[in-house]
Amino acid sequence: MNDIETLKAIKGGEFLIKETSAEHVFIPEEWDEEQLMIAETCDNFLAQHVKPNLTRIDNQEPGLMPHLMDEAGALGLLGISVPELYGGFGKDFKTSMLVAERLGAGNSFSVAFSAHSGIGTLPILYYGNEAQKQKYIPKLASGEWKGAYCLTEPSSGSDANSGKARARLSDDGKYYLITGQKMWITNAGFADVFTVFAKIDNDDNLSAFIVEKDFEGLTLNSEEHKMGIKGSSTRQVFFNDCKVPVENLLSDRQNGFKIAVNILNIGRMKLGGGTVGACKEVITLAVRYANEREQFGRAISKYGAIRHKLAQQAILTYASEAAVYRASQNMEEATEMLVASGMDESKAKLKGIEQFAIEAAIIKVHCSETLDYVVDEGVQIYGGMGYSAEAPMDRAYRDSRINRIFEGTNEINRMLTVDMMLKRALKGELDLMGPAQKVAGELMSIPDFSLTNEESLFSTEKKYLANFKKAILMVAGGAVQKLMAQLGKEQEVLMNLADMLIELYVSESLQLRVEKLVGLRGEESCKEQLDIMRVYINEAAEKIAKSGREALNYFAEGDEKRMMLMGLKRYTKTDDFNSIQARRNIAAKLITENKYCF
Amino acid sequence: MSVIVLVEHNGRAINKKNLEAVQYASVIAQKTGATVTAVILGTVGAREMESLGQYGAQKVLHVDDARLNDLHTRVYACALLAAVQKENSKLIIALNDISGRAVAPRVAVKLKAGLVGGALSYPDLDKGFVIKKSVFSGKAFAYVNITSEIKVILLTPNTFPLNKIEGKAAIEKLNVIFEEKDFGIKVKEVNKVTGEVPLADAGIVVSGGRGMKGPENWGLIEDLAKEFGAATACSRPVADAHWRPHHEHVGQTGGTIRPDLYVAVGISGAIQHLAGVNGSKTIVVINTDPEAPFFKAANYGVVGDAREVLPRLTAAVKKFNQHK
């Protein structure tokens, strides 16, 4: 663990303007023995209890999902990060991310698990008073009680604060009476405790309440018929003057939205971890199938078209994973620093994670889209069998899709990424102005063609990354200058900027991961990882160029546009690179190992 | 000098694998200019004992104590030790089966003798005393040298074919004094699976997996087994689902078998299952899935539905048996 004094960790969002040293990132290749044992317990749990029962789970066999939650609880998996004081194991954030990742390969179970241990438990853990925590947390940590979270309504999804659910004080002042309708509530069919958001009287903002299933006035609708995660209980929850004791108001009145936003940051990270776990599982299935299925006298894994897909699946997954654990470590260190400075642990955790909310949003988008790619090509590799309900790809494909929708749609998360960056810049927390002006100045001058001072294994990619940052600063700077307050309404431009930021963050995380890995194992043992890095970053350059061009062509004009387009070209230029061969190398390793092996 | 071989019986007869042990001892004895002394514990007929001469035993040391009709490993070890000491033997042969693996190691310890279990070859005397055995659950072989003066080998059944010769073994009684403490294990109950061919030593085994779809379809397997004179076995998921009794489970964590012929029906061929059967001489795989990994480990394969293939195969075997 890094000494807090010498911590050179950069702040949230600073990846755009500062460099990170590889020795300061955490990479999954560094799990310690205990963490690996915990991961193995998760794998064994899925192998024994979940995977043999996927069809029964999807059929929503009565009592099966809560039973699986009980089994997970018996193993201690539901209370990983709950403090020991409340019956949990007090493990750090990275370890809870590892658990989210490993259990992420559990299809519908993963959703039930993360809804329970994330949104179902954390609002009470982080915002509850002592009495509330004592009453609810131990039972949630053990799984004796199952948790759910009621925010979304039929007419308020992305616009969460527009919810119509209302709460009013009863005549005797002892209860809040909640009336409203909540929709898409995971675990509703068996949850014992719900965190419910509603506005008290004429408040502008939501408040949060802890509601037990047996409180008078709470009813459920029947199960929703969904495209995927069919085994996850999803219902509408109706509140008709539901009697909630006043002691069950969670945190301050009107603090609900803030609770929701903070918990969402964590949820986005866990989604990132979970989707990475699902990716690895799908890739392993795809490789195995490709190695066994023969056509034209050979295993299809021998064909280039298939190899391309396998390699690309692995590249995106490895990159997503790099981002997930880099950010997790940053959040953990930020939390530790705040605790060391005297802040209360719960508050420090929320603030530490909030510090990297931009990264969390990026991760949510990138990882969910990576999984969608992986399952889509997974179906393709399986061919006809990919379309069959008897094979695993159909379920994987349908189950994946929700990840781009919940925890904030990917569109919302993209816009938040840019929005948060710009807001922090405005507040003076993030110095974008200085660096952007520097880039603008550079555009006017003659490009520097001198060779880089030191040629290391990573100097090419580091140069690209530095250039990507300039590209983004240039386009973002230009957009802000040109569109000013209107920028918030130009969603397409925001999306373009977000895509550039996402590619930068993931590329850099990947480069740092491979650099640290080479430092640990030597170049010889990391050949495929180096290829992964190179393919990804080369592709990222083109994506950044494309997004930048689209934005510039919209808001820039005349000479300024010409100059910025030239600058964009300069800052996304890459040397010739043989991606086909690199992907073949990566695929060859997957095929030999017969599983995801990076 | 005599090679000692522990020979077991069921009171009435001496089965094939025990005859193989005698023959194995005899081949080694011939190479080293030694004789073969079989050791028989408990009550069995003279004719059976004499017949060991047909597999190369010159002498039988008979510990004619009725208490030894059941396996008491400490007692057996004492008796075997007495025989070894009487003959001043330097080589002891037993079988790599349940009793051999319980008795021989005790004797080996008493004599500080090196023991190689699961032998698949005769000892290579050029390289020392090197015996080939299977390791990593059948994924490889190891060549093991015994360096001690006295040596113990546990032979894998069904490794070498039996060849009967002319001969009659001389029976000699061996009296051994046993201590009461040696009879510490008391037998409470015995449940023999009667009327069927025991799996461990069966020459032919017909085995079913999840592809059979359900226990109600096992009649097809049993019919084929009956026609082959075979034992029946199953894969782990089938045993776990209680479609078949657990003693039929062959695989990594079930039984290991080495039949001449293993017929696998509706078994995909996961590595854990292969570990239990990869010593089979011939493997026939019947499966509807042409991609099933088991085909890669098979000698013969039939891509088809068990419900059609098995009755046809049973009929074909029946026809073959009738014309034999």
Added chain:
Amino acid sequence: MKILVCISQVPDTSTKVVLKDNGSAINSQGTTYIINPYDEWYALVRAIELKESGIANEIHLVTVGKADTEPVIRKALALGGDQAVRIDAESNDPYLTAVYIADFAKGVGYDLILCGKESIDYNNGIVGAMVAELLDMDYIGFAADIQIEKSVAVVNREIEGGEETDTCNLPLVISCQKGVAEARIPNMRGIMAARTRPLNVIAPSPISPVTEILSYELPPAKAGVKLISPENMDELVALLHSEAKVI
């Protein structure tokens, strides 16, 4: 009652065997190691059950291995086990292994010694019987069920073509197979406790091995499968008779 469970480290079941140095050794690069399944799922879990039901009060683990076996030992401690001893030696000679274990056990005095029926790497299955002889104890192998009533073990074991129920006074050595217990997943409590449970390292007794592995060999590559049409079972039978010569 004190139980000793013998744990050995073996390569994971899906490991491909790769030889090196001209076949004189196994290439262990990239190999994942696990607890021998028979030791873990049956011997160790049964010991844990006996402790949970109050019959046993202490479970000790013993492994013969070098420092690289410690992660696997700690996994066993995570499952259950009050303390572990690692006898600092490498051995593929069963007699050597048995002497190391017995010499250690002699110093402590155990009522019950459990091990798996065999290890999946060398498939010998004789260390248990040897340990019993060295400690002058009885041995029951291939147990499929173990009950302890007062200080008597009631063991259901596999025999030729069936099963037998034996009773024997403790102390006793038993090797375990399927049926003795159900495999367990280490829970969080156990994983965190594993860190704090003692893992002591002791020197092996000074004796020489009586066997040595000179070399290894991979099985010959299997010739491709001969596919026979389901319509043609007579042909299969004919091949089994004339070509394979198995009927």
